[in-house]
Amino acid sequence: MSTNLVLLFERFHINDELLENLNDPNSVIFALDYYSHKQLDDMEIKHEILDSYLTTSDLSQLNKTILNISTTWYTDPTIEKELLFENINLGWLLEQELYPSLIQTMIIFFSLIKIHKKLNPNSILVSNSISKLVLTIFSNSIISIIEDEKSEKEYWNFDVFPIKYNLGPIPITLRLPRKAFFKIRKLYEQFFIPFFNNIFSKFDKKNDSVLLVDFNPSLYDVFFKKISSQKRNIFLLNRKRAAVWNFNSFKIVKNNECILGSYEQYLKKTDHEFIQNESVLINKKLEKLFSNDQLFSKIFSIDGISFWNYFSQYFKNFCKDRFSEAIYEIISSKKFLSKIKPLLIIHFYEVALQEKILIYHARKQNILSMVLQHGTPHVSFPNFSEMNSIHGTIPIYNDKKIAVWGPIMEKYAIEHGIQKNNIIVSGSPRHDSYFNLKKQKSDDDGLILVVLGQLDKKNAGSQLTNTYIQYEEAIKVICKTLKKITDRKKIIKLHPGDMKWKSVMVEPLINKYDPEVQIMVDANLPRLIQSSSVVISVGLTTVLLEANIFNKPTMTILSDPQERLSASSSGNTMFFNSNEQEKFEKTLHQILYVRETSEHFINKGNEFVKQYLANHGTASEFLANSIDKLILD
Template sequence: MENLEQSTSNNCLILIDSSISFNELKSFLNTSCKIITFDYQSHILLKQNNIVHEISDEFIDDADGVQQTCYLLSRWSNDKLVSENLCYDGLNLGNLIQEEFRHFLIPIVKKFFELTKIYEKFKSSEFFAAPALYELLTCFSTQVKKIGISQSKTEFLNDTVLFKLTPSLTFRLSSDVYNSFKKIYDDILSVLFKPRINDSNILLVEADPLKLKHLLQILHQNNLKPVFLNRRRPVIWNLSSFLLIISSKSKFVSYHHIHKNDLYQRIMFDKKIISDKLNHLFENDSFFSKFFTVNDKSLWQFVKPRLYVLCKKQLIKSIEEIRITEILFDKYGFSHVLVLSEIGFNEQITLHVAKKKSVTSVLLQHGVYEDGTNSFTYNDNSGVIPNISDKISVWGEIMKNYLLSNGISLQKILLTGSIMHDDLFFRNDLKQNNFILFAVTPPSQNHVSELSVDLREKFDLSIKLIIDAVSKMNKNLVIKFHPSVTEKEILRIRNSYPYDFVKITNQNITSLIEKCEIFLVTDFSTTILDAAILKKPIVLIQIMNFSKNSSFFQSLLTIEKTDVEKILKSIIEDSKFKNSVIAKGNVFLSNYLVNGGKSSKILVDYLTSMRTVSINNH
């Protein structure tokens, strides 16, 4: 690959991404044009065809700085001018789409940074660019021509839904189609699972009942009524979830329970007001052009039509969501609200209504979060820090101290342990099979650094080295991808390694950990706790550049990808070494988790005591 310090005498630059096919690129291959790729797929395409090119990543020297810019731009609605226009019922509606908008912004802002640097370096050149890159470049240059066919629509994070029908059958639906089916489904089931009106209803928002099995049972035993408000995900989707809802006497609320005719006129009136305010707000190009400026060049021309579509769809929809959520609170008298995140659309609405109704809210820690240096901004923007919730239920001293060190009050913190892991402490009939389990979490779109070609190549190389290592050990390798991984990515890996001893599965990860001989995992994963509880040897392979002072990397066996074969061989052949690896997992478990098997009881005791105080005060 050519060095960026070389002469820029080439008078033509070809800027491509994954939207460009090889056929569309062919006409430029016999020219002196310099080619720059802007994503991993286009880099691989050119690499496989032995075409010399540069990578856009090389024009960024501060990925964290770009990420901070994404955080800043995603909070556009916090500006006084915007918040005054988008405030409804005391809630800044713009904040409801912060997660979706940031997810959209991260790759766009990264490319914009790169393009401004490339433009400065090659100002005198003629640019030919893929459609999205062309549109970004035209924000500040007219010396650009488009190659390829423009995409008709920008897809946002929640425009599609991954629906898991069985462990082996998953498919994606558009959110509109999914919500149409879900509405009918909810309306039918709501007749069977409609809650009663009383002050013992505990509202769980966008929660998976199977992950809260022990909590639901303990709530039922203490005469508290679990009630689900799941607007995005179904409460019941298979036999296991159905039987759990039945046995725990859980209920769920549906908008079917509300007579919307009484609200219709007001909702339509309020929607019209917000729609008019949005239209007026988006006419203020002067303000937005200045706000969405990166490297002294405005991104607003590109962002404007896309942000407008997102706002029109989600913010208008939020009016009905807010009003109906208020009625649900008034009707069913919830004593507490439990949420797993503060960043989600419906979670924010529910927490806002809970505040208005003086209902105590608890944010449940639902995973292992990075706790190293400089991780707070990332966690804060991920909705796992209690900014809105009255309390946060944490899993152990590590998370408690992390929150305290970042300014969260001790009075907000409930040291409960993990309600999601209680069940595992009661499993004794473990059966070990002759396979190695590899839990894979590939780079995502949550941080600019995760979009780099170098990181994606490290990830692919790690999979190759692990498969090669296991192939020499007469063992089967089962690969379990994180639920966020697309079917396209899974298919790519499957086609790359069509070996009999390699199996890619969608089965429940905990059931796989129960049966495996060795547990391999990349970077941060909550499944490490599952493996530690089940006393499996855990090998952590670090790919991403997380803080070295994280509790993960201090306690567990953390290795380089090139050492996989040696470590696996030692675990299989040396029982003493294997036990030492298991012991490391035990140390991490004892450091990270308290109240194993008792967490749900401790949380429910708190909810019960708070309910008693509330009753006595009335």
């Protein structure tokens, strides 16, 4: 009996040929991802999920291969020779963005290899956008193409910058294309920053300078006050988001007389011409380099089978775009640092393209730099420490400083090569305001607050279709439970990151199962937590720790079972699976209406806060004094 294979990816266009194949009893139908699975489910078509064939051993092999490709492809001597620009290998700058974007492609590719060993179909009907991947493996089958619902694919996570806010009760999300963001940023640097600095900023040549990179003033208000009181010039360099974007951030930056830094203010016409010429030159080098299909086919492969024929259509343009950006950053950051001459740089995320370049030049110019912990990393997650070049939890240079929130992260840093004398156990400056707010008397308004974590691209296991399904099921469990509770206000706070790129579309789900619940994308989170009776999360998030600080019980539904291993690093909470609705409802009811249960959760949270955070409410002062001592020494 002949077998027809139907392979569907993302959202597909339905036509007569596809319907005929879907209803053919000889067809074996696979959903290659969450979106195609959802569409088939809605059509009530029986199908299999492609990546369900992957074993634990397969996932381990995938994780190692993805990490290896992301961090070594550019080290091939032929490639490195062409990618060196001012002694920086431009490929090294792409690690953090390449890694998560490879995960889904390699999951599908490896799954197809496994299916090919079991099936030898006569014909294959496949979604257009994934057809090159299928052709590589099923070269002897007759292949027909199904048109995708969208011709344009968003392959790279950071090609879009999400901007979220609430217009009254209505959540608004704008998705700004990367190039548009850079154009707006350039105008902001050329016009707003000089205007602001001339009127509100204070620069004294007699004083030393400190550079703060990509700080959100609204989160670090207390720290800004402490560090600006030390009679130093405080420069703010924000490459990923504006330092001043609303009245609150304006007020904080103005009151502390910070100086808005920009690359544009130091670049001349000749610099721009040089950058443009070098960008043209690197593009010519890339065209020549990418003509060597044999070299790249060998690198972008698994089990000796290459996926380069498919991946190259995305990767080539990605390199051209990012390398042009990198050349701008390399020339500009070097000039910027030489002009403002800071004694210290404080930043969060050393593995991002912009910060890699900035810190590279800082080290060349003998400028001290310090990484400041900015969240609760999943340090117990499988193979987490091996991926530091991707997530940047500790410095990529083990001789530099790091300020951590408490003894747990201090221990982790020491175990992974950071010398104890380079570690400042400061506590969390961003949470000083939480502790200060906690001291104020505030009545519990009875709010049930739900916060949605992001479907992070941590490894292959975190991107399986079933992980997405469980995320959706978690939202269903919460919404169905909340609908039964009529005497409480209910808010679901969305994650601030982009939840439309390879993620679950949560807003339609929420409206379907509980249209009465309020959805918020932008909010005063400390106030929301403070007014709540319980905080519920989908996945692990720093908000759990913040709820612990405010003496709020917490509950968490996990979509990724690997996250259970990270329980010790995100806050004290009670875990549930998405198939435990009855248990979830019962526990929530006890927290809301049985005082002893609520107090038990609160006590556990207090214990976690004591263990995880140092210097409660005084972290900003401690860090500012440590910085003062570091500079004076």
